[in-house]
Amino acid sequence: MTVYYTKDHEWLRVEGDVAVVGITNHAAEELGELVFVEAKDAGTEVAQGDSVAVVESVKAASDIYAPVSGEVVGFNTALADDPSLVNREAEAEGWILKMRIADAGQLASLLDADAYAALIG
């Protein structure tokens, strides 16, 4: 299983032709306790860099951008009742959505774990 990262603090795990997408531990810590998480409806086609979900803290809403182009195929329904699961397990059980990857070639434009670690210092 390969995990990729973006400069906007999303992570993406490839499972066949599906990408599991979430926000990084670093992002979750910066945002503070989340009170609401919502993704685009299943079936929605998004281009790389489009807003594909929103995470909200007490204070503010933040967009989550699609790390690659594709079709939304699932949402982590556990977050509907317990959005702070993202704060506790951002890079595991707190995943946000699944996308069917339209163009696997876009994965090459993402960061690996070392590059992301260097980015956040």
Next chain:
Amino acid sequence: MNAPLMRTPLHDLHLSLGARMVPFAGYEMPVQYRAGVMAEHQHTRAAAGLFDVSHMGQVRLRARSGRVGDAALALERLVPADMLSLKPGRQRYALLTDSQGGIIDDLMVSRLDDALLLVVNAACKDGDLAHIAAGVQDACTVEALSNRALIALQGPTAGAVLAGLAPRAADMRFMDVAEFDVAGVPCIASRSGYTGEDGFELGMPSDGAVCVAEALLAQEGVAPAGLGARDSLRLEAGLCLYGSDIDLGTSPVEAALDWSIQKSRRAGGARAGGFPGADVVLAQLRDGTSRHRVGIAVDGRAPVRGGARLFADADGSLPVGAVTSGAFGPTVGAPVAMGYVGAAHAAAGTALFAELRGKFVPVTVAALPFVAPGFKR
């Protein structure tokens, strides 16, 4: 070019407490500490939160005659509140209005033995100072107290905490003002705040601020709280944020702040009118307004934020107003908001829809505040 951010006397203390600092009204201010907005909010409702509000403007008005009542009368030229009846040792909420009846700023006015002490919003203070000076300088000296800090201690245990350091605090009721030492520092205390809880705002010389803050933080149950919690607390308490909920485009009557215009300043009162925009405001008091500030309860879990448009129907074809402040309310346990709606849709319980990311979510007009106040009357 941006001017460098100013710092309050508690800057180093904030950093040592793990604050995340953000620019706010020209100052570098703590938006939260390590506990986070949610925990700081909850702690303030359960015990006591300590807030640095030193960025706010403190202004002293002294009558040239030496009689404080003359300063109060002069200030009435600029605000619709009754300032003359404000007794020594008491505080009152007031609004600076413009000639159209718009709101230049909202402020707290304390009557001391020898002067009026005003606390105004940080982002407005330079403009307020010039406006106030122009309005009253024939009768008063107007002095910006830029070398004073302001610390708020808010929450149900604030009274016991402060009384432990300054016994006279125990005798104060809501909106009382008193002068006493805290940790050896001379303070001007008001029993008021911006959270809907019991609590105090303590003004003191800047060089004593760290001493007072550390003394308070050393008491059991006191934890620092940042601007993030301050905002969600005031929103649940139904209190306006200048620049969001009230501004030059909103009148005191539209903003449902008509309670701050006492009888003496209304039609038929002893000193009716006589403030900027009085013709507009008094006519609105008589005839009503076409829109009102109201609370907005959100049915789902998705916060509805400032700027969201409000509709009478689920298709978004009948616009009735807009949200001016919105957040998740940690005490309410649901999103809370306030905004302006047309008079026909302003009754509590009215079902409306808010536009949220292209969808229309059900909301309900709600009575303010969302959380019952804890004031010590």
